[in-house]
Amino acid sequence: MRFDGTRDYVATEDLKVAVNAAATLRRPLLIKGEPGTGKTVLATEVAKAMGAPLIEWHIKSTTKAQQGLYEYDAVSRLRDSQLGDERVHDISNYIKRGKLWEAFTAEQTPILLVDEIDKADIEFPNDLLQELDRMEFFVYETGETVRAKERPIIIITSNNEKELPDAFLRRCFFHYIQFPDAETMQEIIDVHFPDIQKELVKEALSIFFDMREVPGLKKKPSTSELLDWLKLLMHEDLPLEVLKSRDPKKLIPPLHGALLKNEQDVMLFEKLAFINRREGRQ
Numbered sequence: 001m002r003f004d005g006t007r008d009y010v011a012t013e014d015l016k017v018a019v020n021a022a023a024t025l026r027r028p029l030l031i032k033g034e035p036g037t038g039k040t041v042l043a044t045e046v047a048k049a050m051g052a053p054l055i056e057w058h059i060k061s062t063t064k065a066q067q068g069l070y071e072y073d074a075v076s077r078l079r080d081s082q083l084g085d086e087r088v089h090d091i092s093n094y095i096k097r098g099k100l101w102e103a104f105t106a107e108q109t110p111i112l113l114v115d116e117i118d119k120a121d122i123e124f125p126n127d128l129l130q131e132l133d134r135m136e137f138f139v140y141e142t143g144e145t146v147r148a149k150e151r152p153i154i155i156i157t158s159n160n161e162k163e164l165p166d167a168f169l170r171r172c173f174f175h176y177i178q179f180p181d182a183e184t185m186q187e188i189i190d191v192h193f194p195d196i197q198k199e200l201v202k203e204a205l206s207i208f209f210d211m212r213e214v215p216g217l218k219k220k221p222s223t224s225e226l227l228d229w230l231k232l233l234m235h236e237d238l239p240l241e242v243l244k245s246r247d248p249k250k251l252i253p254p255l256h257g258a259l260l261k262n263e264q265d266v267m268l269f270e271k272l273a274f275i276n277r278r279e280g281r282q
Contacts (some may be wrong), residue, residue, distance in 0.1 A: 001050045001109070001153075009038065009045035010180075010187045013215050018175035025173060026151035028114075028132060033177030036222025037158040043113035046155065053110045055152075057099035063120045067125030068100040069137050091141050100131060104148040112152045118161040125168035132171060180223060182209065192227055196234060198246075202228055203243040207253050212218055216268055221259040228256040 003019040005011035011019075019042075022029035031039045031123055047054035057068060073094040081088045103112040130258060131137045133150035156172065158164065180188060182205055189201055205224070214218045221229075232244075232255045252269045253259070260266050 002053070002108060003046050004051050006045045006049050008191060009041065010184060010191055011042075011045075012178075012184065015042075015175060015177065018173060021051040021151050023050075025103065026153070027173045028154040028156050028171065030156045030158065030164075030172035030174045031177060032160055032174070034179055034220070036224040037179060038223065039177060040113070040115050042174075043115075043157075045109055047111040048066060048155070050153075052153070053106060054111075054113065055099055055106070055107055055110050056113045056115065057104050058115045059117055059119045059124070061121075062117050065124050068098040068103055068114075068128065069131065070098050070139060071096045072141050081213070082205070082259040093139060099109075100128075100137070101146055103152040103154075104135065104146055104155070106152070107147070108157055109150050110152045112154045115175060116153065116159060117156050118158040118164065122165070125245040126165050129167060129171065136156055170277065171192045185226070186221070188223060188225070188228065193234070196230065197240070200233060200243070201230070203240065204233065207243060208259070211253070211259060214268070218264050218268075219261055221261075225259050225261070229253075229255060232258055 001023055003011070003016055003023070005016060018029060031042060033039055043056070044054060046052075049244065072091075073096060077088055077091070077094045079249075087093045099112065103110050121174075132154070135151055136145055138145050185205060186201065189196065189205075193201075208221060208226050208229075211217070240252055252266070252273065256266070256269075260269070
């Protein structure tokens, strides 16, 4: 099982090496990088390339590690017992399998995505250490031990919102997705918009990378936002001259709502435009 990228996903050589190394070692692959650099999509594409089933566990601030194993619905069992339901005699009817349980018992080696692990409580990664090491866990309510038929390929994403514990990091193979350079970004655009006008891409990329270099920007526009912007530019059929003009007195590009996602950054560009207009009058 090897990953060499797919038709729909441009993977750099170091990313391919990281995925294949983690798959060989059967260590969780911890992926970090700026939001919008394709961390979550990677798991989908790895599953597609390897012909493996994909199991997705999207983490929220309220997610507990136990939910990845199983949950016991005692409330439903109590209600059924009050109603005289025969199901209450089999406690397994009230055990809800979690994503790790699904991955451990899958007939074919799956890809397990643990998405945005840093959203959860700081103890969340540590609470999974034993299960990820032993590839098994005990179900107290039924007295059974669930063991992995084969170690799943685990891809864990993080946006660096919280530091992850050292004990957890030691068990992972780590890779940081660097923000794409202009050449790689061109490849990504070609995959998504094979028939796009080359001059439009050239001007749009120039504006995009210039925007990312503006000092004080709270949220730099990401790859996914660039793709959204290009899609809008094509849909609106704006004249290429609108991008080529690069009027320093305006600064904010057309349809900038696809690139700038908070009022502070919009105000920053408006302030810079005001300064340029004032300097132009002097």
